[in-house]
Amino acid sequence: MFITVxxxxxxxxxxxxxxxxxxxxxHLKRKCQCRPEDCIDLLDETGTLMNLSKAENPASEFASKYLQERKCYILIRVIRGESFEATCYESLLENLGKHYPDLADRLQQLSANTQIRDQWKRGSSQRRAQPLTSTPARPRPISQSKKSSELKGTPR
Structure with a gap:
C-alpha cells in the first residue's frame, strides 16, 4: 500500500x-526540507484536500484512513492565520500550474473559501453577541431642582 507524493x-x-x-x-517534512513547526497536508490530483493536518490524533491514526493506495498527491503547506484570520494553502511542488494547471486555481479557491468561511463565522459570532431585540435607551427624567438650576444658570 504505497502512494506517491x-x-x-x-x-x-x-x-x-x-x-x-x-x-x-x-518524514515528508524532512524530505522537502520544511521546518518541524510547519503544517503540511496533501492534495490529490482532483484538487481534494486530504486534511491530514486536521487529524484528531495523528500519533495513533493510520495514514491509510485518509489516503488511497497507488494515488499521487501534491505536498502543500498550510498557513493558518492568527485567531480569525484565514487559512492559506501553498504548493510545495514548484511550478504547480505547469504540472497541474487546474490545481493551482484549486489552491487559490481553497484559500479564498476559508477566508469567506472565517468572515462568516466572525459575523455570526458578532451577531450572536448582540441582543436579539434592541430598544432605544429611554431618557432619564431630570429632577425638578436640576431643571430650575439649569434655567437660572447657576451651578449646582
Missing amino acids: RYGANCQETVNLQCRVLILTA
Whole structure:
C-alpha cells in the first residue's frame, strides 16, 4: 500500500500508507526540507484536500484512513492565520500550474473559501453577541431642582 507524493523541483517520494499520520508528515517534512513547526497536508490530483493536518490524533491514526493506495498527491503547506484570520494553502511542488494547471486555481479557491468561511463565522459570532431585540435607551427624567438650576444658570 504505497502512494506517491510530489514536491520541490519535480521530486517525488513513494511512501507506505501503513504508518501513523504523525510519522508520515514528519518524514515528508524532512524530505522537502520544511521546518518541524510547519503544517503540511496533501492534495490529490482532483484538487481534494486530504486534511491530514486536521487529524484528531495523528500519533495513533493510520495514514491509510485518509489516503488511497497507488494515488499521487501534491505536498502543500498550510498557513493558518492568527485567531480569525484565514487559512492559506501553498504548493510545495514548484511550478504547480505547469504540472497541474487546474490545481493551482484549486489552491487559490481553497484559500479564498476559508477566508469567506472565517468572515462568516466572525459575523455570526458578532451577531450572536448582540441582543436579539434592541430598544432605544429611554431618557432619564431630570429632577425638578436640576431643571430650575439649569434655567437660572447657576451651578449646582
